[in-house]
Amino acid sequence: MNTSIAxxxxxxxxxxxxEVWYIMLFAILAxxxxxxxxxxxxxxxxxxxxxxxCVAIIALLIIQLLKRNVWSRFLLGMLFTFGSLFMFFALLSEYSEFPLGTEASALQLLVAGSLFIGISFLLGGQNAAERVA
Known part of the structure; x- marks a missing residue:
């Protein structure tokens, strides 16, 4: 196989x-x-x-995946980036409700939530940055 094709x-x-990441997240929620x-x-x-x-967002993401419209990709990327930022602040609010902050469920919330929100934030930013590049 030719390396340029790969x-x-x-x-x-x-x-x-x-788009695949957000389709998976919204499909799980739906x-x-x-x-x-x-x-x-x-x-x-x-x-x-x-x-x-969720079904409407999945449909928009599938259309975006197939059509590659630059402006809608930018707008969805900005929407998902700000949504991830909002979820990060919500995660910090939930974490502050634990009295010690070192309980097993608090650490699980912090690690798993930060992982999902961080990936979503980075991929949303990648989606928005492709418009600028």
Missing amino acids: INYLKKFFHSLP HSNIHILFNGGNWHSGNTFTTLF
Whole structure:
């Protein structure tokens, strides 16, 4: 296999990585909400709205993945970057509710939350920065 073809495939993969990451995150959220709704959940609750919102965002991300519109990629990247920043402040707020901060659940919240939010922040920034470059 020619190395230039492999490099092109790697470039395409890394350029589509933010959309794939956010599709996976929103699909997990939509799946859990659908599971709640079909197992006796209230259809007139926030779960229905959240599920529809997740499906709409997944559809936008799939269209973005296929179409590669630069402005929508920039706007979605900025939206996800600021959303990740907001989630980081929410994580710090939740962490401050632990009295000692060294409990097992507090450390688990800090490590897992920082990992997910950090990856989302970096990939959202990559999505937004491709417009500038």
